[in-house]
Amino acid sequence: MSPSLCVFANFFIDNNERLQRMKDSFHSFKNINPDQWIINIRGSLKLKASQFLKKELGNKIKLYHFHSRQGWFFDTKKMIANIKSKYVFIWVEDHILINNLATFKNCILEMEKYKVDQLWYSFFTKEIKKRFSIVPPYKKGKFITISKIDDNASFQIYKRLKTYFYTISMISIMRRDYFIDVIHSSKPYLKRWPRHLPFDFEKRSTDKVFPIIWHALPKKELFASIDDDRGEKNYSLISRGIYKSSISRQNLKEMEFSSLKLKNRIKSIIPKIIIILLSSSMIYLRRLVYTINVFYNK
Secondary structure (H helix, E strand, C coil): CCCCEEEEEEEECCCHHHHHHHHHHHHHHHHHCCCEEEEEEECCCHHHHHHHHHHHHHHHEEEECCCCCCCHHHHHHHHHHHCCCCEEEECCCCEEECCCHHHHHHHHHHHHHCCCCEEECCCCCHHHHHHHHCCCCCEECCCEEEEEECHHHHHHHHHHHCCCCEEECCCEEEEHHHHHHHHHCCCCCCCCCCCCCCHHHCEEHHHCCCCCEEEEEECCCCEEECCCCCCCCCCCCCCCCCCCCCCCHHHHHHHHCHHHHHHHHHHHHCCHHHHHHHHHHHHHHHHHHHHHHHHHCC
């Protein structure tokens, strides 16, 4: 039995390294044979990326090239009405399936069995496992462990960690209705990212988007990031020696985000103490600008 699944993506491909990673990610899980592929591709190499996916999938894929001034959420909302499958796999193009397809499918089938809202399919790090082990598991399946994340659980985790934490992540498989609710959520009210980026999809515990989240982690690692170690030594596939790349994560980010290169130059010039003093106020000023920008473009 196969799960009712839609592969959904709205990503940006503007260099050959990003394109190759997208291809490698695709080949790692394509044979799960989902019911739907709904993909929006932005960036200078969007046509090359689209040609590759069209050749691989033919009429199975519904392709878009939305890249409006209103931003990622605006464009995504135009796509989600076409999702008919029960579950949505949010495809992030630099994560690769390292487990087998049978385990991947069984994780989704257990999501249905236990009425899970979301399963995080990647970044299976020690920190993530430790975070969600702070509260007792609600249920344990053969392939996934389910947690009830409510105000009490959030408080218990915060009390142990002494900091906020994320409760909703891009690297998720979600119930269709739950996914749509996240897309339409206005939180965080004070935006953390520019409107053209997808990162405000991810919610912190302080955002309180839902009173209860039925959250799950796989018992064994499903996907892994190509180059992001997430603060854990030898986590990423490049660090493990499994994936070869001629470009470092830092150089790739500087290539894709010109502001990052400028920021790194400023950091090398300005004394660290001044940067620390300025950073806190600048964060809120920046978020205010992002928020006004979002409202302006509605």
